[in-house]
Amino acid sequence: MSCELASSGSLGAAASEQGECMKLALKASSVLFAITLLSTWAIAQGAATGDLQITVKDPNGKMVTNATVMASNDAKGFSRATTQNTDGEYRIAALPPGKYNVVVTAPGFSKVVFQDQPITVGQMADLPVTMQVSGGETVVNVSSEAEVVETTRTSTTDTIDQRRIDNLPINGRNYINFTLTDSQVVRDNAPNTGAAPTSGLNMSGQRGRSNLVNVDGADATDNSINGVRSTVSQEAVQEFQIITNSYAAEYGRASGGVVNIVTRSGSNDLHGTAFGYLRNRNFQAVHPFSTVSNPAYTRAQAGVAFGGPIKKDKTYYYFSYETTRRHETGFSSIGLTPANFGLVNNVDISVALGQAPGTFPLVSGTPEQKTYFDNLPGALQQIGAAFGSGAAQAYGQEAGAYATWMAGASGIAVNGTYPKWFGLLAGSAIPVPSNGTSPLTQFPSSCTFVTNNTLCNGLPGSFLSLQSQTGNFPVFEGTSLYSLRLDHNFTSNNRVTLRANVSPSTVNGIEVNGQDQPFGQNAFSRTSQQSYRDVAGVFQDTWTIGNNKINEFRFQYARRGLAYFFNKDSSAGF
Template identity: 25%
Template sequence: MFCTIVAFAQVTTSNIKGLILDETQQPLPGVNVVAIHTPTGTVYGSATNFDGRFNLLNLRVGGPYKITLSYVGYKEQIFNEIYLTLGKTEEIDFAMVPDSQQLDAVVLTGTSSTGTFGADRTGAETNVGRRELTRLPTISRSASDFTRLEPTASNGSFGGRNDQYNNFSLDGAIFTNPFGLDAATPGGQTDSQPISLDAIEQITVSTAPYDVTQSGFTGAAVNAVTKSGTNEFHGTVYGFFRNEDLTGGKVSGEDVVKPKLEQNQYGFSIGGPIIKNKLFFFANFEKDERTDLGTNGFIPNTGSGAVNESRVLEQDLITVQNALLDIGYNPGAYEGFTYGAKSNKGIFKLDWNINETNRLAVIYNYLNASKEKPAHPSALGFRGPSVNTLQFQNSGYEINNNIRSVQLELNSTLSDEASNKFQIGYTHFDDFRNPLSTPAPTITITKDGSNYIIAGHEPFSINNKLDQKVLQFSDNLNFFKGDHTFTIGLSFEKFQFDNSFNLGAYGARGVFFPTTTMSDFQNLVDSGQLQDLFDAANAAHNSLTANGEGVAGGFTLSETNVGQMSFYAQDEWNVNEKFKLTYGVRFDKPLYFDSAEKAQEVIDRGFVVPDIEYYNPNTGERVLIDNTQLPSNQWLISPRLGFNYDVKGDKTFQVRGGSGLFTGRFPFVWLGNQIANPDVFFLQAVDPDYKFPQVWRTNIGTDYKLENGIILTGDVSYTRDTNGAHVQNWGYCHHRQA
C-alpha cells in the first residue's frame, strides 16, 4: 500500500519589497506603502525604514494589485496592474517627486517581472501560471502535464533523482508519497488526480531553491496554490469525454491494438464574497469515470494470426476455467471483460481578512478514488496480461485511495518591522484493496518455463490496507533591519501508519513458486490437490478472520510512528541595489517515537528466530539483526548560500546561483517493513547508522533579455549524494552455506 504525507513550511504566498529614495537619491524613511489586492480589497501596509526599504510579506498570489506610495511634501505615486508570482518577490524601487515640482500624481501601469528576473531567484526554477494551465494541452488533466515543462523533468523525475525524492505541496500541505510504493502523489495507485486543474492558480518547480524554509526533497520542490474567492462571483462548468476512437491506431505505419476505453470527466467551480472585502469562498467539485479493457488488448490464441494474439491457447483457458467452476470457484471471464475506475474530489476554501494585520485561510479537500486492476504484472515474476501470459478477470483487485484533509494558515503583520506565518493541518488517508476473488489460493500455471495462465486470488490483496493519520504545524517569523530580512522558524510533523499486509496467507503455492505446469494441470485436478488448495485457503481465511487483526493467528497489523522536528534561520541581505545574498542553516531531527515498542509487539506474536546469523558484506562479519533497533536520529544540518546579481541594474541581465545541502525523507516503507516483517521469511531492516537522504547541490545560472523581449536562460547544476541509500542482501551468504 502507499501513503501520503502532509507537512508545511512550503511556499504559498508572494512578497513585495522595495527601496524608496528622495529627489537627491538618498533613502527616504517613513514613506507610507499600501498594497491593495483589488479583486478582494485586501489591504497590506508598511512604511519604509531608516534605510528607505519596505517589506510586505505573505501576500496572496496573482492580482492585480494597486500599490500607493505617499509621504508629506511628495507627490503620491501609484502602481497599477501588479501581478505576483508564487514564491517570488515583486520589487518596487522608486525616487519620490517633491510637491514643489509642477507634476500631477504619478500613475504607473505594469506587470510583474518576477517570473524570470527577481533578486530572490537563485537556482533553477519554472513557474506555471493560469495562462499556461488554461492554454496548454493536457490529456490526463494532471499537474504532471505542466511540471514537465521544467527542463530536467523526466516522467516525474527532476534533476536525475527518483520521483520519490520530490516534495509536492498544495497550499503548503505536501502531497507526496513517503511510504515509497507506486506513484509519488496521492491517488496515484488509482491513477486519480488529488486536485482538479480547475482549482489550481499557480505551480512552481524548483530544483535548487537556496531558501532554508523549503525542505523535504533532494529532487525538486513542486509547489501549487489553489484559487480563492473575490468580491465578484465567478464560476465554471466543464466536461471532457474520450474513447478508443480518439486514439491513434498506427505507429510508424504499423497497425497497433486500440483497447476499449471510455472516460467521462465533469465538474464545476464557484467562488465569490460572503462579506465584501472581508470573507470569501471558493469551491470545486469534479467526478471522473473510466472503463478500460481488462486484458490490455491481448486475446487468446485461436490461430487467427491477429497482431494482439497471445501464445495462450483458448482451449487451455477453457480447461482451467471449467476445472475451477467444477469445484465451486468462479475465476471470471478470460477475454472481453472491462475494469472500471472512478473518483470524485472536491475542495472548499475560506479566506478571511480578520483585520488589516491578520488574514486567515481555511482549506478542506477530499478525494474518493477506486480502480479495478489486473493482478500485479511483475512483482512475483511476469504475470501479464501480455503476449505470454493471460489472467482471468477475478484474479484482479480494486484499489481504493480516500483522503480527508483540513489546513489552516494565519498570516500576520506584527509591525512595519515584523510579520509571521503560522500553518497547521491534519490529514487522514484510508487506502485499501478489495479483491475481485472470493477467498482462494493464487493459481500460477507455467508453460515452457514461464508464467502462462493466472487465476485465483490476487496475492497482494489479502486484507491489505494502510491507514495514516498525519499532524503537522510550522511557524515562520520574519523581521527586517536595514538591508536585511531575517527569518527564523520551526516545523513539526508526525505520521502514524497502521499497515496490514498478508502475502501468502492463503497458501505459498502459486505465490512463491508455481502451482503447476499446463501439462500437469489435469493431474492436479484428478488427484484432488486442486480441491485441497482451495479447502486450505478457505480454512485459513476463516481462521484469520475469526482471530482478527494484530493478534497471534490473525491478520497482520503493524503500527509505525515517525516524524521530524526542524529549526532554521536565514538572512536575505540586499548588499546593494544590484546584488543580493541569501544565507541560512536548517536543522532537521528524525523522530521515531514508540516505533521500537511497536516492533517488539510484532516480534512477540510473529514467527521469529532471533539467533539467526546474517552476513555483513561490508565487513565480512556475521551479525544478528535486531528489528527494534531504529536508524540514527542525529540532527542533520543543511547550510545554504545563494546570490543574485543584476548586472546592468535594469533586470535585463542577471547572474545567480548558490550551493548548499538539501535534506529529504527516505521511503518509510523501509522502516515500516522492518517493524512489520521481523519473521525469518521476510526479514528486512534499516541500518542503525542510516541517515535521512542528503545531497549537496551547486547551481550557477544566467538570464538575458533580448531587445525583442525573448529571454534566454541557462543553468548548470551539480549534485552529489552526502547520505545516499544502498540496498544489500545480508542473507545471501547464510542461505548459500545452508
C-alpha cells in the first residue's frame, strides 16, 4: 500500500488512507524499537572486545584535531581507521583482542607508528601521542610497547593473557584456575551440593555460584542454578578478564565477580600444537590417605589445536580438541574411624532370650548395649525382688524383643543380613516373609512380631551394607572438548564470527557432601555418577557505521543434557 495521498477524491477516503498509513508507521516503529531492545540485550551479555582511545597533541601540548588514526592487525587482515575526534581525542571501539600497529598521521606533522600494541578483552585503553612538527615526510617508529592507561574505568579488573595461559603450570588444565593469581580471588571450598559444577572461585567473599562466566561475550552459565557450563580447551583460549568489583550494569546475575573469556582465532599463518600429559601410579607418590599400598591411578590428557587461513586476509579457522581419561582411586574411611563402625562384636544376648549366659553366639552392638545386656541378669533379679516374678518375666520379654532388634539391626546395617544363627528364631522371634524371601534379610524395625507386621518382602535391590562400602572406590572420567571458530572479514568495517563447541562427559565416583542430597546417599561409598552432553554455538556480526558508531549483533544457542544419579558400582576393596 502506498502512503502518498492523492490530490483528488473525497476527504473521507483521504482521511481513511492517512489512518492506515499511521498504523503502518506505528507497526514499523514498534518493530524497530524491538530490534533495538534485542540488540541491546545481546550486547549486554558480556565483553569480547576492547576499546582504544588515542589522545593526540603537538609538541606544545595542544590538541591536534585533524589527525587520522588507524589500528591494524596484519596477521588477521583486520584494520580500523577514524578521523572523528573530540578536541583531539580519537576513539576506535570494539577491537578484537590482539596486537595492533597504531599509525597516527596529521598534516604538517611526522607520522607516528606504535608497533605491537596489545588490546585485551574488556580494555578501555588510553594511548597518549605527541606529534613532531615536520616539513617533509618523516616517520617516527616506536618499537616498544607504549604504556597505556585506563582513565575511564571504575571497575577492578585483571587480565590473564596468552603468555600466562601457555606457560604457567596448572593441575588438570582447568584454565579458569589461573584467576587465583589475582590477590582478590581465592578458591571456593564450599561443599559440592549438586550436579552442576561452579566456577570454584570466591570473589568478593561470594560463593562460586555467584559469579558470571562469558565466552566470546556469550553467557556460559547455567540459567537455573548458576553453575558453569563446559567451555573450550585451554589451547583454544586466547585470554580472559577478571572483574571483581564495581563492574558495569551490563553484567547481570553476578554478585561476586565476572570472567570474560576470549577464544583464539586463526591468522594468515598456519600454526598448530599437539600435547599429551600422563600421570601414572608407577612414577608418582602414593596418596597419604590411601588404605592400600598400590592404589590405581592413571590420568591422561591429550589433544591438538591448529588454525590458519581459508582465504588470506579474509577467512580464518581455529580448531581444538582435548580429551581427559582418568582411572583413579577414591579413599573411603568408612569402617575405619571409628573402628568397626563403632560396634563391638562380643555382646551376649542369651539371658534376654531366656537362656543361660553363653548359650548363643555373640552378636554386634554398641559398647553401651553390651553393658546393658551384661547387667541384665542382675536387673531381672532386682525387678523380681521388688515387684514380683511377673514383672521380671514381662521385663525379660521386652529385653528379648530389644535383643532381637539390636542384633538384627546391627547385622543388616553392617553385613546386609541377620546373624546366621537367627535362622533358629524364624517363625518365633522373627517372622517369615510372605513372599518367600529369607527371614534373615529384613528390616528389623518393620519386620518383627512385636510390631505385628508380617508383610515383609526383603531388602530393596539398591540396598548396600556398610561392609560393602569399606576400602577404596574407583573414580572414572571420560571427557572430551571439541571447538571450531570461523572468522570472516567482509570489509574492514564488517566482521563476522561463528564458534561451535561440543563436550560429552561421564564421571563417576563423585563425592557429595550436601546433607539434603538424595543421590549417592545409598550408593557405593556414598558417591554419584554424572553424564552430560554440552553443545553451544555463537554467531556474532560486528559492523562499523561511520567513524563513531558500532552495531554488534550476537546470538547464542546452547543446550546441555545432564543426568546425575547414584553410582551403581558396588565392588569393594578396590
